[in-house]
Amino acid sequence: MLVPVHQSLPREPELLTHREDEVELEPFYDEDEYDYELSEEEAKAVRRKKLWRRVRRTTYVALGLMLLAPVVAFAIAYQVVEVPNPEEVAAGQSKVISIRYSDGSEMARIALGDANRTLVEYEDIPDSIKHAVFAAEDPTFESNLGFDMRAIARAVWYQATGRSSGGSGLTQQYVKEATDQSDATLTRKFNEMVAAYKMSEQQEKPDILTAYLNTVYFGRGAYGVKTAAKAYFGIDDLQQVTPSQAAVLAGMIQSPSRSEEQAYVEERWNYVMDQQLRFNWIDSAYRQAETLPERVSVGEQSGLSGPRLHIRKQVLDEMARVGWDQEKVQKIGVTVHTTIDPKMQQSAEDAVAEVLNGQPPDLRTSLSAVDPASGAVRAYYAGSDGVGQDYARDTIQEAGSSFKPFDLVAALQNGKGLGSTYDGRSPKSFDIGTDEPLVIRNASDPRNTCGERCPVRKAMEMSLNTVFYEMVLEIGTQPVADAAFAAGIPRTVQLTGRPEDKLLVNKETGGAPNIGIALGGGEAQVRPFDMASAYATFAARGVHHEPFFVSKITKDDGEAIYQHVDVSRVAFDSDPVKSQDIADNVTEALKPVLKHSKIECAGGRDCAGKTGTHELPDDASQNSKAWMVGYTPTLSASVWIGKDAGNVALQDADGDPIFGSGLPGQIWKKFMDNALAGTESGKFPKAKPMGQYENPRPVVTTTKSTNPSRDREPEPDEDNNSSAPPTSSTTTPTTTRPPRPCTGLVCPTTPTTTPTSDEEEPGGPGNNIRPPGGG
Incomplete structure (x- = not known):
């Protein structure tokens, strides 16, 4: 007889002295309690029952621990933590x-x-x-x-x-x-x-x-x-x-x-x-x-005032970027070692004060100086009012002709050389796919002395727009932008109160910039500080060092809690030797510019650099920004002058237009001479020739061409070692002047012919017909 599955009769009463453990009755017994073989379905049911029983028990335990653990942890933490006084x-x-x-x-x-x-x-x-x-x-x-x-x-x-x-x-x-x-x-x-x-x-x-x-x-x-x-x-x-x-x-x-x-x-x-x-x-x-309440000027307990408050802000901002903001360091007490050289900083302030003394009070300027060997910022003048606008790192401006060295970098990367020739005559028409040809004019060389086979090195010295415009049309605008980025111009900047700006890109498409970049106009907008850093890459022979203000931070006991680490890279080519050669060739082209502009460094010190202006869109005779950027083997500096109003006429105390070789050039020269006085006068290394390096033999031209096509490169047997410019035309030069002002880079092509003015731009030859965009 088999034991029934379900118990039908009640159990007999148990003696008080004999109690057995009560067990839970299950619908099925375990398999080993059967003395007969379970069916397959019954065995599955038993296994499912045992599995779910384990799952339930595990879940109950887990839930209990989940509820209990935080309570226990909270209780323990409550006893351990202390409320700060x-x-x-x-x-x-x-x-x-x-x-x-x-x-x-x-x-x-x-x-x-x-x-x-x-x-x-x-x-x-x-x-x-x-x-x-x-x-x-x-x-x-x-x-x-x-x-x-x-x-x-x-x-x-x-x-x-x-x-x-x-x-x-x-x-x-x-x-x-x-x-x-x-x-x-x-x-x-x-x-x-x-x-x-x-x-x-x-x-x-x-x-x-x-x-x-x-x-x-x-x-x-x-x-x-x-x-x-x-x-x-x-x-x-x-x-x-x-x-x-x-x-x-x-x-x-x-x-x-x-x-x-x-x-x-x-x-x-x-x-x-x-x-x-x-x-x-x-x-x-x-x-x-209610409107936003006016705040008082920044309270200053440090003893700094005027332009040096801008240095203080740059130092504190950089500290925050490396994880040591003011709030944090005030709790431990630190000494912040900066890169600012006191002599050079004083030289910067003195140069600005002396040159701008008596000039219109609405002129704004900045001066930034960087050590090419390390990226250390040696002097920083971002404005006379230290709590006002920072004109070095918090503004972007059209660079004008000071952008042309990046044109040259791109050309050298594409196989050109300082002796490569382009038509340097002015005015010159270019067919760029618009309804009317584009007319480009030079701001200097009114008699077209450089001629139709003008070497690049001479075009740089005289800042001939027709040459650089044609050059960039040939090699493209993106290589120029890439050269600027490689030199140290950042791809994006964050200005106060503005969304992040992408630099040197087409504002409409986000792609390659427009052709105006060739002359430093249009989308060739940069921060003045970054130009000093980018030119420092030329001085460092093709190696770019990220600029910095803070060298180290130490605690009271002298322990360093932060130490600057050089962030550098080979700039212009993956091959360090070629990058060096490109930088040296740019320096070779920029050395004569300072003599041409009459702002050479004192004592015969080796200097190189480039002036620049950006003219008013509706008045080619007036400038709205003026630049001088240059360097020695040991120091690179940029000077910018403009106005808060932006595109308005930039005039000096005599009412004359301000050019790069004028007030900016004078500030730059005075600063460099004083800042470097008493230091070793280094020399630039001799450039290794790249591409067509030597100038062609001089030729005589008797007519002036406005043909937009490229003139051919000289054959090898046409080269010589002379760096003299071609002889000038034997005919009386004339200029073609449009009957209405140029707008942007496009000038009308219906000309009237008038004799060229002999008026010179301050610091060098020029005329009263200037290119749209940059100068």
Whole structure:
């Protein structure tokens, strides 16, 4: 008889002294309890039952651990973490930052001092500041447990998906500030959350808010709201801070390093004002009536003023880029060793002051000087007002003829040489596929002395536009842009208040730039600082070194926490020797330019460089920008002059147009002579010939051609070693002048003929007919 599967009769009562363990009855017994063989379906059912039983038990255990583990971890962390003391935190934020010149002498000290670290009481904080800070950072502060679970969950999700996010309420932000922990990890977030909860349990909300506002960083070197009110608005009494001004202060908490970016300040102010309106802390009438409050000039405790404040900003910005921003280093105290040479910096300031003395006050200028061997910035003059516009690194301008060396680099890369010839006569018509031929005119050589077979080296010396225009038409505009990038012009720049700019590209298509780049017009827009860096690549014989301001950062005990590492590359060719040859050939072409422009370096020192102007679009007789960029074997410098208004006439005190060889050239020469006085006078190496290197034999021309086609290269037997220009025409030269002004690069082709003026551009021969775009 088989034992029934299901028990039908109740069990007999058990004796109290004899109890067996009760077992759960299952619909089926285990396979080994059967004394008969189970069917296949019954065996499967038994296995499924056992499998799911294990799964359920494992799940219960896992869920239990998941629920219990955070509780245990939270409990342990609660006992371990400590709530930072606000007074101790404030004391740790007052360390000194010493900024030094390259010779070790002190440039500036950034020391907040006791006066700037006055701690406020809760009663001193007006509602305008409280509400603005709540609106900007933590609207639920007064009711939450020290953290916002929704914000935490969002931060966890962003972390898991590789993005970054805030997620911290005011209490957590205080803990982060006090513990100086900023690593983007879930562990740090968890510890912050526990500490914030503990702080909320132990302290009242007013105490937490007071601690936060006494220690948070607002930018402008200001820790704490009292310091910030003084730094931004010159206000000592917090009760005088308006809701609108408070919105500026609160808006800076998120990214205090951007406190001087006008567009960002306005964006954050609008956000905080809108948040205050949303939570009924201001009314709509106030919101509509208010505009962005005016801020006072940057408070300066370092002793710097004028143009050297721009150096301070560049140093602090570079420190932030390498992971040592002002907020961080003020907590440990550091010495920042810069590359600025005090003698050269003084020479730059003196040169600008002397040359521009008595000139129109609306002229703006910059001077940047770079060591070619390392990229170290030796002098930096970005404007006379250190809290105003930076005219060296925060503006882009048409480079004019100072861009022509990059034309030459591209030509050398394409097999041309300094002796290659092009038609140097002016005016000259070019068929570029437009309805009317394009007419290009030279700003110098009115008698067409270089002729129809003009060597490139002579065209560079005289800055003949027809030659470089024809050259770039032949080799293409993209190789020119690539040569500029290789030399050191960045592909993109970020200017204050503007989206990222792509340089030297067609603004409509994003492709190769237009032909105007040949003469440094149109899309040949660059930062003046970058031109000094790019020309330094020529001086360094084809090796580009990334420019830098900070050589190292050390702690008080001398330990280096940051050391600059040279970032360099071979510029013009993958073969270092060829890159060197290209740079040397460019230098060979640029050496005669300074003598031609009458701005040679003193004492016979080897110098090379190029002047440049950008003319007004609607008046070819006036310039809107003027340049001089040049170098010795040990120093490269660029000088730019323009106006805030942009494309307006650039005139000197006598009302005459300003050319590159004029005021910019005089500033450059005075700076170079004084900065390098007493230093060894190095020599440029002799260039190794590339392509057609020697000039052709002089020829006599009797007529002037406007044929747009290329003249043939001279045959080898036509070459000689003479560098003299071709003899001039035997006929009286004339110029072809359009009946209406040129627009852009296109000039009408219906000419009238008039005798050429003998008027000379300052510093060299010229005429009163100038090319559209660059000069």
